[in-house]
């Protein structure tokens with residue numbers, strides 16, 4: 233890109249693939265900034281220096297030291313380049329981020345780090361400093377783009393004494409994770425408890441990082457339009473619906489994109505046989521390869537259902553587990569790859585023991601297998617109880633693997649339910665059901681089986697999904713529109729403030 237950047241943005245995130253990824257946010261942080269850059273935004277990604285980041289980033293160079301503040305330790309900013317070539321600002325603070333054996337949020341036993349308030353308080357604080365004239369970098373972004381609770385205090389810091397703060401955008405990837413800590417930690421974060429109480433970001437007598445972000449940010453974005461509506465209600469509002477309703481004029485949803493280079497059945501290096509819309513029959517070879525790899529019966533005449541997911545209540549894993557006995561009365565095989573709650577892992581392993589040729593359970597995080605499942609499965613299971621956006625349903629469509637999804641959040645916004653008309657006009661790309669029950673899931677799988685038994689209809693359904701464009705361009709353009717509105721508003725407010733002072 234040779235165009236002069238039109239705007240500069242600091243993108244603060246707790247994870248960015250491939251250096252740090254626990255789920256969709258890591259992928260979004262890797263995919264959205266390059267798409268924004270392509271459209272002329274000077275964007276830099278700020279993320280903590282976990283061991284996986286320090287190990288994988290080449291040529292990191294210290295460009296600033298940030299003194300200790302409040303109860304937060306001294307830190308440094310290291311400049312490097314992400315694999316996409318974009319500038320990365322790595323927040324280096326070994327006492328907080330170098331925890332061998334653990335992940336970004338959890339230790340090796342799967343427990344939250346006891347000092348997560350300080351770990352992500354520092355990330356928030358530094359994000360805010362770098363988005364103000366108090367930045368030591370000599371680069372002043374026009375806007376701060378925050379992601380989830382881990383950056384939630386940044387919009388609050390921006391409005392508490394930093395010089396010439398940039399406007400902020402708070403993106404909610406998952407309202408269920410809020411970063412709630414005892415109020416006593418507030419002074420260590422430089423936030424007086426009285427402010428927490430008075431300004432409304434206390435949550436049942438505790439400090440909520442996300443609530444602070446939602447309270448102070450200039451704009452709030454969720455990762456799909458439907459989720460933006462759903463969180464205004466009590467059911468999915470996670471206790472924050474009242475605040476969100478007061479800010480609904482600042483709230484909107486932008487559907488995520490996916491990395492169409494990494495997720496491309498024509499060139500995916502993890503899969504056995506490449507294919508595209510003209511060679512869809514090659515999928516069969518991938519199905520057979522996976523059946524062999526996972527020791528399932530080698531059978532073309534069973535419907536192979538894939539699932540790749542965190543194994544938590546959010547993802548509807550319990551519906552799948554409950555449906556399994558009845559499912560195996562039908563010509564179906566199931567492959568599940570995931571990690572998460574013990575009870576789900578145990579039930580899924582037990583199911584594999586009970587139906588060894590019909591069910592494969594792989595507990596762990598395995599990028600390669602995730603791709604192989606997308607390429608091999610006939611259909612993909614994603615019966616989430618709620619889903620702010622979800623990425624796998626989009627990968628599935630790209631891989632000619634119609635997704636079976638619940639009608640919630642981003643699943644509504646990215647999957648078209650099967651109907652004869654939809655098949656013809658291209659809008660049907662999968663199967664959508666509403667009731668969060670195993671019965672509704674089973675009824676839907678019966679619909680899937682009926683369609684699958686008609687090869688012509690099935691092929692058309694796959695092709696409809698493969699024809700969809702889920703690349704990042706559309707999302708990036710929608711974010712830029714918001715950025716522009718925000719910056720314009722910031723300029724007007726600055727002029728008005730100047731006029732009233734004068």
Ligand code: ADP
Pocket residue numbers: 254255256257259540541542569570571596597598599602621622623624
């Ligand atoms: P969430 O972020 O809520 O977990 P998303 O659908 O946005 O859900 O993103 C999850 C991403 O993580 C997907 O790309 C999915 O393939 C990947 N993923 C989840 N669990 C695993 C796993 N066990 N192994 C490999 N990839 C996984």
Ligand code: GLC
Pocket residue numbers: 255256257260405406455488619620621622623642
């Ligand atoms: C969260 C949500 C998921 C979304 C992802 C990326 O993890 O649970 O639905 O796709 O963030 O935005």
